[in-house]
Amino acid sequence: xxxxxxxxxxxxxxxxxxxxxxxxxxxxxxxxxxxxxxxxxxxxxxxxxxxxxxxxxxxxxxxxxxxxxxxxxxxxxxxxxxxxxxxxxxxxxxxxxxxxxxxxxxxxxxxxxxxxxxxxxxxxxxxxxxxxxxxxxxxxxxxxxxxxxxxxxxxxxxxxxxxxxxxxxxxxxxxxxxxxxxxxxxxxxxxxxxxxxxxxxxxxxxxxxxxxxxxxxxxxxxxxxxxxxxxxxxxxxxxxxxxxxxxxxxxxxxxxxxxxxxxxxxxxxxxxxxxxxxxxxxxxxxxxxxxxxxxxxxxxxxxxxxxxxxxxxxxxxxxxxxxxxxxxxxxxxxxxxxxxxxxxxxxxxxxxxxxxxxxxxxxxxxxxxxxxxxxxxxxxxxxxxxxxxxxxxxxxxxxxxxxxxxxxxxxxxxxxxxxxxxxxxxxxxxxxxxxxxxxxxxxxxxxxxxxxxxxxxxxxxxxxxxxxxxxxxxxxxxxx
Numbered sequence: 001x002x003x004x005x006x007x008x009x010x011x012x013x014x015x016x017x018x019x020x021x022x023x024x025x026x027x028x029x030x031x032x033x034x035x036x037x038x039x040x041x042x043x044x045x046x047x048x049x050x051x052x053x054x055x056x057x058x059x060x061x062x063x064x065x066x067x068x069x070x071x072x073x074x075x076x077x078x079x080x081x082x083x084x085x086x087x088x089x090x091x092x093x094x095x096x097x098x099x100x101x102x103x104x105x106x107x108x109x110x111x112x113x114x115x116x117x118x119x120x121x122x123x124x125x126x127x128x129x130x131x132x133x134x135x136x137x138x139x140x141x142x143x144x145x146x147x148x149x150x151x152x153x154x155x156x157x158x159x160x161x162x163x164x165x166x167x168x169x170x171x172x173x174x175x176x177x178x179x180x181x182x183x184x185x186x187x188x189x190x191x192x193x194x195x196x197x198x199x200x201x202x203x204x205x206x207x208x209x210x211x212x213x214x215x216x217x218x219x220x221x222x223x224x225x226x227x228x229x230x231x232x233x234x235x236x237x238x239x240x241x242x243x244x245x246x247x248x249x250x251x252x253x254x255x256x257x258x259x260x261x262x263x264x265x266x267x268x269x270x271x272x273x274x275x276x277x278x279x280x281x282x283x284x285x286x287x288x289x290x291x292x293x294x295x296x297x298x299x300x301x302x303x304x305x306x307x308x309x310x311x312x313x314x315x316x317x318x319x320x321x322x323x324x325x326x327x328x329x330x331x332x333x334x335x336x337x338x339x340x341x342x343x344x345x346x347x348x349x350x351x352x353x354x355x356x357x358x359x360x361x362x363x364x365x366x367x368x369x370x371x372x373x374x375x376x377x378x379x380x381x382x383x384x385x386x387x388x389x390x391x392x393x394x395x396x397x398x399x400x401x402x403x404x405x406x407x408x409x410x411x412x413x414x415x416x417x418x419x420x421x422x423x424x425x426x427x428x429x430x431x432x433x434x435x436x437x438x439x440x441x442x443x444x445x446x447x448x449x450x451x452x453x454x455x456x457x458x459x460x461x462x463x464x465x466x467x468x469x470x471x472x473x474x475x476x477x478x479x480x
Contacts, residue, residue: 074125081132082120085113088139097180098146109138150179154186166193188231195228199235206238215246251280258290262297270294303333310342317391319353322346349389352382356395359402364428366406367439375403409439410463410470417475420449420457437469451476 089109093099099106112135119128157172170193176186202221209217222239225232254277261270271294278287306329313321326343333339359366359375366372379400386393415435416422422430425446430436440463449457454476461472 075120078120078125078128078132081129081136082113082116085109085116085132085136085139088136089113092139092142095146097182098143101146101149101179102142105138105142109135109142112138146179150176150183153179154183154189157186157189161189161193164196166196169193192229192231199225199229199232203235215242215249218242219246247280251277251284254280255286255290258294262290262293265297265301267294267298267301270297299333303329303336306333306339310339314342314388317389319346319349319389319392323350345385345388348382349385349392352385353389353392353395356392356399359399360395362428363402363406364424366402367409367428369437369439372403372406375399379403405441406439409441410465411437412440412461412463413437413469413471414447415471415473416449420451420454420474420476422474423448423450447472447474449474449476454479 089106092102092106112131116128116132116135119125119131153172154176157169157176160166160169160172170190173186173190173193176183177190180186202225206218206221206225209215209221219239219242222235222242225235226239229235254273257273258270258277261267261273270290274287274290274294277284277290281287306325309325310322310329313319313325322342323346326339326346329336329339330343355378359378366375379396382392382396386396413435414422414430414433414437416433418432418434421432424430424438424440425448427440427445430438442463442465444460444462447459447461449459455478457474457476459472459474461470463470
């Protein structure tokens with residue numbers, strides 16, 4: 001059936017098309033057109049002859065104008081209804097599925113529309129407005145009935161599907177697709193029906209795994225269902241719940257591993273388990289608590305390790321190593337008094353050792369009364385340290401004996417000219433002096449006097465204990 005879409009400005013053209021299509025069926029239109037033409041001609045001649053015929057009175061002219069205005073308004077109203085009906089019919093006919101389903105009803109409305117066009121063309125306006133409204137209601141009812149039939153049949157299929165009456169659901173959905181082959185929801189539900197056997201099998205696997213508390217198998221079974229049947233909301237919800245519960249259980253197991261490792265003082269194992277727990281639930285407040293416990297355990301173990309190392313090297317009298325470990329321990333644990341004290345003590349022992357080595361490397365300097373006095377004061381100051389370092393104590397004894405030996409030495413008074421530099425060869429430098437007292441162990445010594453531009457003088461002296469102080473006079477006299 002050919003469609004027509006008229007508008008208010010081309011309605012006459014539409015009517016002419018309708019007349020042409022139905023010339024054989026509506027021959028009477030020719031007579032009507034002829035009568036209309038005669039009327040027009042009659043009006044024309046009446047106007048042409050108005051000069052010889054009496055004019056209409058004002059009252060008569062007003063009545064004619066009012067009648068014309070009423071007729072024109074009625075035509076305009078009918079035109080609008082004709083256009084509304086035509087548009088509604090076109091919309092229904094454009095839907096192939098609906099047009100096929102309601103073909104007879106649509107043909108009936110279409111025939112009624114053609115008749116309405118004919119009545120309008122013939123000026124048969126009586127009852128035409130009501131007829132057009134009835135036809136428009138029919139078209140609208142067709143669309144409603146079509147949608148209602150589709151929806152009710154589909155919903156019946158959905159209900160049967162939910163009851164697991166799959167054969168009945170399949171039949172209803174096929175009816176829907178017969179009415180509208182493009183009904184996507186029906187196609188999707190038919191696809192779901194086709195896989196319900198597999199879905200049922202996977203649900204059985206899920207139930208069996210749930211009874212055993214096997215989360216991984218439960219998750220795999222539900223994931224297979226969701227993958228095959230994306231609209232299975234029950235499987236979706238169960239999968240979310242199981243994954244959440246599995247994650248909770250996994251986190252709890254990791255926390256138990258952390259606590260067990262802490263109990264067994266296994267720091268690295270505890271840290272590894274904590275890293276996994278933190279990855280699983282980074283915002284869980286228990287993570288911070290576990291971190292603190294592990295850090296405390298680690299600090300205690302490190303402190304104990306430092307203490308053991310320090311004790312070992314203290315016992316070995318290796319104070320350089322003690323100093324290194326104590327400094328490292330103090331940097332790591334600044335509030336530990338023991339580490340700080342050991343760091344200070346080790347530094348004091350090392351300094352004392354260095355100073356003792358300096359005295360012992362040149363013991364002849366102890367012949368100087370001032371140096372000997374300072375050495376004695378130094379030995380007194382390091383007495384608390386001697387109990388902690390046998391090596392230091394041994395060196396202190398050596399220096400003490402040297403000091404003692406120089407305390408028993410013979411006083412020798414050396415005289416010179418304050419210009420010559422005096423030395424006791426093999427012992428030390430006296431310097432440029434007028435007179436100076438030194439101490440020497442008993443024995444034979446060679447004194448030397450040197451001065452720039454003068455011949456060096458050497459004097460051998462036998463130092464022995466005497467009643468009177470031993471005096472030595474030496475200076476450079478002979479110019480070179």
